[in-house]
Amino acid sequence: MKITLAKTAGFCFGVNRAVQMVYDLVDNGEKVCTLGPIIHNSQMVEELKSKGVRVVNSPDEAKLDETLVIRSHGVGKSTYESAEKVGVKVCDATCPFVAKIHKIVAEQSAAGDTILIAGDEAHHEVIGIIGHCVSDYYVFSSESELENLIENHLELKENPISVVSQTTFNAKKWENAQIFLKKVCTNAKIFDTICSATSTRQREAQELARSNDVMVVIGGRHSSNTAKLFQVCASFCQNTHLIETASELVADWFLNANNVGVVAGASTPAGIIKEVIKTMSEILQPVDEQLEEVVQKSFEEMTDEEAFEASLNSLTGEQKVCGTVVAVNASEITVDIGRGVTGYVSAEEYSSEPVDLLSEVKVDDKLNLIIMKISDQEGTAMLSKRRYDAIAGWDNIVAAKDSGEVLHGVVRDVIKGGVVVYCNNVRVFIPASQATASRNDSLEELKGTEVDFRIIEIGRGRRAVGSIRSVLREARKEAEEKVWASIAVGDRITGTVKSLTSYGAFVDIGGVDGMVHISELSWNRIKNPAEVVSVGDEIEVYVKALDTEKKKISLGYKKAEDNPWTIFQNNYNVDDVVTVKIVSMTTYGAFARIIPGVDGLIHISQIANKHVAKPQDELAIGQEVEAKITAVDLEKKRVSLSIRVLLEPEVVEEAVAEDEVVATTEEAVAEAPVEEVAEEAAE
Numbered sequence: 001m002k003i004t005l006a007k008t009a010g011f012c013f014g015v016n017r018a019v020q021m022v023y024d025l026v027d028n029g030e031k032v033c034t035l036g037p038i039i040h041n042s043q044m045v046e047e048l049k050s051k052g053v054r055v056v057n058s059p060d061e062a063k064l065d066e067t068l069v070i071r072s073h074g075v076g077k078s079t080y081e082s083a084e085k086v087g088v089k090v091c092d093a094t095c096p097f098v099a100k101i102h103k104i105v106a107e108q109s110a111a112g113d114t115i116l117i118a119g120d121e122a123h124h125e126v127i128g129i130i131g132h133c134v135s136d137y138y139v140f141s142s143e144s145e146l147e148n149l150i151e152n153h154l155e156l157k158e159n160p161i162s163v164v165s166q167t168t169f170n171a172k173k174w175e176n177a178q179i180f181l182k183k184v185c186t187n188a189k190i191f192d193t194i195c196s197a198t199s200t201r202q203r204e205a206q207e208l209a210r211s212n213d214v215m216v217v218i219g220g221r222h223s224s225n226t227a228k229l230f231q232v233c234a235s236f237c238q239n240t241h242l243i244e245t246a247s248e249l250v251a252d253w254f255l256n257a258n259n260v261g262v263v264a265g266a267s268t269p270a271g272i273i274k275e276v277i278k279t280m281s282e283i284l285q286p287v288d289e290q291l292e293e294v295v296q297k298s299f300e301e302m303t304d305e306e307a308f309e310a311s312l313n314s315l316t317g318e319q320k321v322c323g324t325v326v327a328v329n330a331s332e333i334t335v336d337i338g339r340g341v342t343g344y345v346s347a348e349e350y351s352s353e354p355v356d357l358l359s360e361v362k363v364d365d366k367l368n369l370i371i372m373k374i375s376d377q378e379g380t381a382m383l384s385k386r387r388y389d390a391i392a393g394w395d396n397i398v399a400a401k402d403s404g405e406v407l408h409g410v411v412r413d414v415i416k417g418g419v420v421v422y423c424n425n426v427r428v429f430i431p432a433s434q435a436t437a438s439r440n441d442s443l444e445e446l447k448g449t450e451v452d453f454r455i456i457e458i459g460r461g462r463r464a465v466g467s468i469r470s471v472l473r474e475a476r477k478e479a480e481e482k483v484w485a486s487i488a489v490g491d492r493i494t495g496t497v498k499s500l501t502s503y504g505a506f507v508d509i510g511g512v513d514g515m516v517h518i519s520e521l522s523w524n525r526i527k528n529p530a531e532v533v534s535v536g537d538e539i540e541v542y543v544k545a546l547d548t549e550k551k552k553i554s555l556g557y558k559k560a561e562d563n564p565w566t567i568f569q570n571n572y573n574v575d576d577v578v579t580v581k582i583v584s585m586t587t588y589g590a591f592a593r594i595i596p597g598v599d600g601l602i603h604i605s606q607i608a609n610k611h612v613a614k615p616q617d618e619l620a621i622g623q624e625v626e627a628k629i630t631a632v633d634l635e636k637k638r639v640s641l642s643i644r645v646l647l648e649p650e651v652v653e654e655a656v657a658e659d660e661v662v663a664t665t666e667e668a669v670a671e672a673p674v675e676e677v678a679e680e681a682a683e
């Protein structure tokens with residue numbers, strides 16, 4: 001069993017463009033309503049509804065803060081006038097192929113021609129076309145209707161008439177109508193306005209229906225082009241079924257079948273097509289081990305990379321043109337490319353960067369473009385400047401790979417496994433391992449920034465892989481060499497804190513990292529460098545030591561002038577009375593903070609003018625008291641304080657007796673190294 005999916009299945013250019021416009025508006029945070037469902041697909045309409053997109057039936061129903069989207073079918077002139085009257089903002093997603101018909105009928109009817117339209121009078125596209133006619137018009141949907149029309153209006157045989165068709169009109173019927181008109185109406189101008197997307201789709205459907213036992217047509221039951229695909233398939237394959245979703249598939253349809261063809265209408269999302277193929281495979285697999293799927297990827301399904309590759313690979317020299325800008329609006333440029341062809345360049349196809357077309361492009365500008373799609377019958381073409389520039393830019397990218405040249409670009413996206421940079425309109429993939437200087441750096445922070453990079457690989461299908469890291473490393477190496485060539489002990493440098501460890505802070509001093517040991521961060525005792533500095537801080541450091549062999553730089557941060565003992569020495573003297581705060585107590589006294597970093601000892605004998613059994617009897621941690629500086633030993637970093645000398649003596653005999661004890665104890669304390677005294681105090 002073989003399942004073959006039509007190459008043209010799924011969204012056509014016009015529908016894809018309209019749906020994309022709605023998503024773009026929603027993504028930009030705009031409130032959106034569409035004039036009728038944006039496509040004939042209830043699942044997608046529901047999805048948009050969940051994003052707040054309303055469906056309205058006329059411009060009057062739109063709210064003033066909403067953007068009203070006109071769908072790809074287009075509307076008559078009066079609808080634009082109504083929207084303007086209501087004051088609602090309009091986003092016109094009319095397919096350019098339909099807009100071309102509007103232009104034809106408006107011009108030809110203004111010139112006095114009677115307009116004949118091949119199509120379904122009730123279809124919105126035809127209603128829209130009629131809405132641009134300013135003279136008599138008639139609609140016919142079959143050869144017999146056309147014959148009757150001419151018989152009842154014999155003047156049409158000779159009067160000037162212009163004939164157009166609905167873009168989705170049946171190709172065979174249109175061919176027959178043209179033969180008839182050319183025979184009967186001597187003054188007829190026939191404009192072949194069937195969309196090639198439709199005719200190609202119908203032709204492919206016909207070919208598949210001829211060669212397959214079962215045909216499955218996927219699409220909305222209200223979609224005219226899906227209905228026509230069904231008609232085409234049914235006329236060549238009796239076993240043809242129209243479904244909207246995979247849940248409608250019936251296993252019995254495939255009994256005794258050797259092959260199945262699948263086609264889909266222009267408004268069928270790729271996700272639904274995929275689901276149908278998957279479900280069909282599941283139904284068929286148990287009975288058919290040889291099941292083969294021939295599935296082409298649609299444009300909508302392709303990743304950016306694949307679509308880009310596909311579009312570039314399919315281009316030939318003949319598809320390059322130079323066009324003259326004839327009109328510009330916010331979303332599209334209209335270009336004359338000669339040969340009677342009007343081209344359109346959407347904002348997305350103008351540049352790979354977001355662009356304001358109105359300020360960037362002027363009428364009469366000349367643009368080098370690539371033709372993506374052309375319809376000779378309609379005289380319209382979809383063009384791309386972005387792709388033209390990408391082709392030109394590609395040569396530079398390849399040359400840069402060989403020369404190692406550093407390129408410049410903007411990080412447009414962070415994707416799985418890396419980032420995407422655009423340079424010369426060429427997409428360059430930079431793997432995560434090559435995107436930042438170190439693996440821990442965030443990729444997200446790169447988004448939207450300008451970066452320098454090198455091309456490190458040119459892959460199949462115009463794939464370019466780059467490295468930002470190689471440029472960063474080189475720049476760092478250069479900076480390092482510069483630093484080592486000029487650095488000297490004692491230099492004062494402003495650096496940036498790059499990282500913290502339990503033993504210190506690493507500081508970037510212009511391309512090289514130096515280390516400030518925790519003991520060099522503060523004059524006070526600290527447990528963690530984070531108490532003093534944070535990553536990203538700009539700090540002034542000085543070079544304490546250099547090891548040129550091991551390439552290590554020791555830095556100092558705390559300044560001599562901030563040394564608390566220097567401050568103390570400059571501001572305090574023996575006999576000064578100071579307000580101090582009790583910070584710790586021990587058996588032989590209490591330590592009191594004079595200034596941060598300098599604590600003095602109030603010996604137990606100096607706490608009060610009476611006998612004190614233990615410091616806690618008279619003092620409490622945190623208490624502020626007045627004390628006199630009685631002795632200072634700057635070398636040993638000791639200060640003695642006394643509260644007692646500020647008090648009236650109470651019992652002289654006892655005090656004298658205690659003095660003897662004090663002297664003994666003070667001597668003991670004085671003998672002990674300051675660290676020991678402090679440690680005991682802390683306990």
Ligand code: SF4
Pocket residue numbers: 012013014015072073095096097098167168195196197198266
């Ligand atoms: S079928 Fe053709 S005319 Fe209609 S929306 Fe699609 S591309 Fe445009």
